Amino acid sequence: MKKIAVIGAGTMGNGIAHVFAQNGFQVHLIDISQASLDKGLATITKNLDRMMAKEVIDQAKKEATLSNISTFTNLKDGVSQAELVVEAATENLDIKLNIFKDLDEVCSADTILATNTSSISITQIAAATQRPEQVIGMHFMNPVPIMKLVEIIRGYSTSDEVTQTIMQLSEELGKTPTEVNDYPGFVANRILMPMINEAIETLYNGVAGVQEIDTVMKLGMAHPMGPLQLADFIGLDVCLSILNVMYNGFKNPKYAPCPLLVNMVVAGKLGVKSGEGFYDYSESRKAEQVSSQFK
Known part of the structure; x- marks a missing residue:
């Protein structure tokens, strides 16, 4: 397996494309917007530059990785000849069902269809296709180039052969695949999200402030990042x-x-991507932080 298609050039999609391309796979990165594709490629380039600065890779490896990625705004063209398609679109059931219905129609009969969903039923997604035995969950962790875990989720009809193929493929990427069963949230988010939600409840109830809650979890529970951050x-x-x-x-x-x-969420305070969540990530805040270093 050497030809991979990745749907979605956002945070997860460009990370998945990066990892496949860096490991010698020919990657077709697909998004409905050329601007999103350009932004995704810029992120991959920036991450490769960071790896060069840390001497993890050299210039030749960076150039080879980027040369392995082609971009497409047309789904049919992008998945042409793909042996594996990894969907990394928005975490929305209707969007994913429509994508998999379309993939089933335009992909080769032997193409494996994987989804990077972090919570939605693989069985339900597979039901949108005529090949449920070839549909599987491949849940990468963020940031994809760094995190080792890939949750491998079998749907009700996913075949043993497809599961084994994806387990082996994940290992080829330098990842640690872990097979879990198809229940809402799987393992990672079934445990993580209630913890995050409880941290938000703690803030909501006035028990402590944002930084205090995160400090307790970082220093008291050895978490590398607080739950609100x-x-x-x-x-x-x-x-x-x-x-x-x-x-x-x-x-x-x-x-x-x-x-x-x-x-x-209703107010549009979505975190890093919107510039504000529990913390302020705006450009003005960054400028304040930089200027304070010189006082």
């Missing part, structure tokens, strides 16, 4: 979407999103 990094809209999937899937109130999280 991590929520900003993931995207508060993504956190809300995952919690809603689990709440609707399990019908258990412990997964109900905190009202503060709901209100912040």
Whole structure:
């Protein structure tokens, strides 16, 4: 397997494309917007430059990685001859169902269809196709070039052969694949999101402030990043979407999103990507931080 298509040039999609391309795969990166594709390539280039600065790769490896990536705005052209398609679009069920329905129609009969969903049922996504045995979850962690874990999720009909192929492929990427069963949130987010939601509840109830909550978890629980900062990094809209999937899937109130999280998403305070969440990531704030270093 050497020809890969990745759908979505956002944070996860460009990271997945980066990792495949760096490991010698021919990657077709697909998005409906050329501007999104250009932004995705710029992010990949910046990340490769960071790796060069740390002497993880050299200039030749950077150039080879970038040369392995081609961009497409047309789905049919982009998935042509792909042996594996990895969907990394927005965490929205309807969007994913439409994508997989289209993929089933335009991809070769033996193409494996994978989704990077972090919470949505693989079985439900597979049901949009005529090849459910060839549909699988391939949940990479963010940032993809750095994080080692890939959750491999079998749908109800996913074949043993496809599962083994994707497990081996993940190892070829230098990742550690871990097979889990198809339940809302899988393992990573079933455990992580209630923790983040509880941290937001703690803030909402006035127990402590943002920095205090994160400091307790970083210094007291040895977490590299506090749960509120991590929520900003993931995207508060993504956190809300995952919690809603689990709440609707399990019908258990412990997964109900905190009202503060709901209100912040409605207000457009989504974290790093919007410039503000529990922390301020605006350019003015960055300028203040830089100037304070020289006082």
